[in-house]
Amino acid sequence: MDEFELDERKTKILDAIIRNYLETGEPVGSRTISKYTDLNLSSATIRNEMADLEEQGYILQPHTSAGRIPSDKGYRFYVDHLMEEKNREVSEMKNFVIEHTEKMDQVLQQVAKILAANTNYATMVTAPTYHKNKVKFIQLSNMNEEQILATIVTEGNLVKNKIIPVNGEIDNETMLKLNFLLNANLNGLALQEINLGTIAKLKEQAGIHSAIISDVLDTVAETMGQEDDIRIYTSGATNFFKYPELSDSEKASELISTFEEKQQLASLVTENLLDEENTGIQVYIGNESPIQTMRDCSVVTATYELGEGVRGTIGIVGPKRMDYEKVMDNLKTLKNSLDGILDKKKEET
Amino acid sequence: MDEFELDERKTKILDAIIRNYLETGEPVGSRTISKYTDLNLSSATIRNEMADLEEQGYILQPHTSAGRIPSDKGYRFYVDHLMEEKNREVSEMKNFVIEHTEKMDQVLQQVAKILAANTNYATMVTAPTYHKNKVKFIQLSNMNEEQILATIVTEGNLVKNKIIPVNGEIDNETMLKLNFLLNANLNGLALQEINLGTIAKLKEQAGIHSAIISDVLDTVAETMGQEDDIRIYTSGATNFFKYPELSDSEKASELISTFEEKQQLASLVTENLLDEENTGIQVYIGNESPIQTMRDCSVVTATYELGEGVRGTIGIVGPKRMDYEKVMDNLKTLKNSLDGILDKKKEET
DNA sequence: TGTTAGCACTCCACAACAACGAGTGCTAAC
DNA sequence: GTTAGCACTCGTTGTTGTGGAGTGCTAACA
Secondary structure (H helix, E strand, C coil): CHHHHCCHHHHHHHHHHHHHHHHHCCCECHHHHHHHCCCCCCHHHHHHHHHHHHHCCCEECCCCCCCEEECHHHHHHHHHHHCCCCCCCCHHHHHHHHHCCCCHHHHHHHHHHHHHHHHCCEEEEECCEECCCEEEEEEEEECCCCEEEEEEEECCCCEEEEEEECCCCCCHHHHHHHHHHHHHHHCCCEHHHCCHHHHHHHHHHHHHHHHHHHHHHHHHHHHHCCCCCCCEEEECHHHHHHCHHHCCHHHHHHHHHHHHCHHHHHHHHHHHHHCCCCCCEEEEEHHHCCCHHHCCEEEEEEEEEEECCEEEEEEEEEECCCCHHHHHHHHHHHHHHHCCHHHHHHHHC | CHHHHCCHHHHHHHHHHHHHHHHHCCCECHHHHHHHCCCCCCHHHHHHHHHHHHHCCCEECCCCCCCEEECHHHHHHHHHHHCCCCCCCCHHHHHHHHHCCCCHHHHHHHHHHHHHHHHCCEEEEECCEECCCEEEEEEEEECCCCEEEEEEEECCCCEEEEEEECCCCCCHHHHHHHHHHHHHHHCCCEHHHCCHHHHHHHHHHHHHHHHHHHHHHHHHHHHHCCHHHCCEEEECHHHHHHCHHHCCHHHHHHHHHHHHCHHHHHHHHHHHHHCCCCCCEEEEEHHHCCCHHHCCEEEEEEEEEEECCEEEEEEEEEECCCCHHHHHHHHHHHHHHHCCHHHHHHHHC
């Protein structure tokens, strides 16, 4: 119950300190606050209050004769209680996304880019993964004597192909039979529902072609079980240079590396994606983040859900003194634009 | 005819200056060279020779009382005439690549990573593009009442899918006819060979389904005309920080941005890929590079050819004082490993 | 009892300055 | 043609001192 530790005046002062620091990035002194607020208090009084706030752990003094900066606890209090939540429009984005849903990867890259340009922070967007996704359609076709092509489509319209080598061409009748077999047994099933029983039955009915069934099932598993390669798009990694507290070459280098080796970012994502309840926005301040290199940063992520079970994450990484209001506003609007797009598209047509 | 401008002694001195500078990154003075070489000359003599070399444009003096550093012209001379070309083995890479040719994108990312770790420079690898590529197989299939799935496979085994909306299901007979039509008319053709005549003929034969043919042809064009989205994998962008001459935040930021916005790197690639003759290794020193942000860097690229017409590029970007011998050695070995892999694989099976 | 003015103190930032040394060009002697 | 010697240049590094922003504390005040 943090908020009961602070009376109204202390709260106002803390709010003023943080807002000021968010703007300038410089430690803020008592005199500044005395003028900045409408409290009509002298700097001396403010100093007393600041001493208290420091004792309670909301602010820090980089060195004896400097002003104060917010601590992680201070930021957390700000995000939880002080910040106003705006609700602007980012409607251009909405239309943009809706109009281009086919070329998902380019759209997501573009989303990351626009968001980075908009906020001046580093951004990441993960491609939607298809939790609870179901097989919609499977097609085997003869390509030539040595190869057949397997195509698998899921409910989320994710398509995957595999070229399967075979010995000698398979005649058309067998092909039709195999196609029928696969679709009859697998369509509408989620990955978890395809159990050993189903597989055994399939293979039995396929007779001598059971090897092909195996290959197809492998591809199905690969298509639907995405955990090994979440696609992550990033942009604006060099924005870290814009904030002196992150721009010394060691820190910047670490952070940018993390963005370059995109897989490291996955840990920011996975826990949120799996949590069925979580539909909102997460804020990690400093050490709250699961990624060590980001201990001097804040991370804000939002989970979007294009359609039933089709989820991805958008994240913004910046200095702890990031403009939380703006960032969360951006993320919310974006999330709202993306949520349920698949369903909306269906309704339209 | 640069080499006739320099007598043997001047050449030796220039060689010594450049090698020394490659190692240290510091301007090198006459005394150092006097000891570094086996010429048994005093520093004063070296100074005289250095004055000549400077006048001829091979070396530069950052300021009056500093040693000399190589100019672009100096590096060029070094690369063209002085450097020894080693031929070590990077055989691990070879096996690695051969064993994993299915998951191309992961392999290429890995290649970029290994190369970056090996050289301590920034690296880029472009996915092979399929020049002169031909249609191998086209398959349309009914997914449900509203959608059909088009799958296109090229000679290079590049597969692309498109979901095409239709009004009402198409009966199986029509489907077979359309499939036959497409394959009979398009198989074996390169993009350039699919002309208006072919298209008109196709549409005519398709009758009321000519709209579907249009959609399929669009997808074919998209699959084979790759110029808009060359996939580029990068690694080690933060290596720029390792070289003081590139690590000030402005320069580093520019360079890293260029690597992040991968599309900007495409200009390094396109000219080489299209040039049928070019099979070797390109070196761009300083302003020779087509990318402005790399004026303080050197870029070395190699074009590999997995199979007939299936080409990609590997590039290394580092400071002008990069270890050209090592870099070119690495690239050559890698290139040799990749060249003709598709054909080799065929022979194996 | 809470608020404020005043003051001595701390400590960082920054500029000025000096000392150093690596390297040069030039001259004169070998 | 080569080299020793020397005066000179100029960037680097370390020192020193000054200014200012901000603090904590004390004492006076409402």
